Amino acid sequence: MLVAALLFTLTLGSTGPLRAASVFAADAPxxxxxxxxxxxxxxxxxxxxxVQTADAHGGSYSAKLSAASSTLTRTITGIEQGSYxxxxxxxxxxxxxxxxxxxxxxxxxxxxxxxxxxxxxTEWKQISMRNVLIYNGQVKITITSGTGSNxxxxxxxxxxxxxxxxxxxxxxxxxxxxxxxxxxxxxT
Numbered sequence: 001m002l003v004a005a006l007l008f009t010l011t012l013g014s015t016g017p018l019r020a021a022s023v024f025a026a027d028a029p030x031x032x033x034x035x036x037x038x039x040x041x042x043x044x045x046x047x048x049x050x051v052q053t054a055d056a057h058g059g060s061y062s063a064k065l066s067a068a069s070s071t072l073t074r075t076i077t078g079i080e081q082g083s084y085x086x087x088x089x090x091x092x093x094x095x096x097x098x099x100x101x102x103x104x105x106x107x108x109x110x111x112x113x114x115x116x117x118x119x120x121x122t123e124w125k126q127i128s129m130r131n132v133l134i135y136n137g138q139v140k141i142t143i144t145s146g147t148g149s150n151x152x153x154x155x156x157x158x159x160x161x162x163x164x165x166x167x168x169x170x171x172x173x174x175x176x177x178x179x180x181x182x183x184x185x186x187x188t
Contacts, residue, residue, distance in 0.1 A: 023079060023160045033074075033156040035061040044073045047145070055152055057089040057124040062154035065145035068095070072153065075105065077138040082163040086141065087128040088156040090115050098146025103129060107136030115143075115151070124154070130161070 032041050035051050036059045043049075047070030049063060056062040063072055086103050099115040113129040132139065139158065145151045 023084070023158050034059055034154060035063050037061075040072070042074055046071045046073075052152070055091065057091070057154035059154075062152050063143075065143065065148075065151040065153070067149050068145060068147050070145040070151075072143045073140065075138055075140045076158065079134050079137050079139060079158070080160065080163060081135055081137070081165055082133075083130075083161045084132040084134055084139075085128050085130045085159045085161055086111075086132050086139075086156070087126055087159070088143070089124045089126050089154045090119055090151065091121070091124045092119055092151040093121055093148050094119055095146035095148025095151070098144075099148050099151055100144050100146065101127065101129065102142045102144075103132045103139050104142065105136075105138060105140040106132065106134045107138075108133030116146070116148075119151075121150075124152075132158075135164075 032039075032043070035056075037051075038061055039051055040049065040063065043063070047065065048067035049065045049070050049072050051061050052064045053060055055064075065072065086101070088101060094116045097114055097116040099119070100112050101115060102110060102112045104110045111129055111132050113127055115127060118125045118127045141156065141158075143151075143153050
C-alpha cells in the first residue's frame, strides 16, 4: 500500500521559552507607578487622593486615598497583547470589603481584586491580579478606597506572563498562496 501525504511546515527561527518581563515597572522612567514624581502626574484622582511622604513602600512617596469612595485611575497604552499580572503594594484600614483594584478597557474581560482581604494597618502587603488579558494594547487601572478612609498604594507593576503575539505569517492562507510555508511533497 502506498501512502502519500503533504506536510506543511513553517520555520519560526529561535523558539526559546517565554520569560516573564516587567513591562511597566514601578520605577520605569516617566511611569510614575511608584509616585516618585512627588505628584499624581498621569493619574486621575476623584475624591480625596494625594501623594504622601509620611509612609512609602519603596522610595520617598506613595499615594493615599484618604476619604471613602476616592479613586485613582490611569490608562497605560502601547502594551503587547498577552496575559499579565497587575500588582501593587497596599497598606491601611479595612473598608468592609469594598476597596478594590480593577483592570478594564483591555479588549478582554474586566478583572477586579478586593484589597481588604490583604490589607494591614501596620505593614505593606503586595496584592496581585493574574490573568489580566490585554488584547487592544491598553489597560485602565482603577484603585478604589471603598468605604475606607486610609488606603495607601505604592509600587504598581504590570508584568507580562505570556505573550499572545502570533509570529505566524499567512496563518489562514488568506494571501491565496503558501507564502511563508514550505511544502514537503509527501513520503511513502
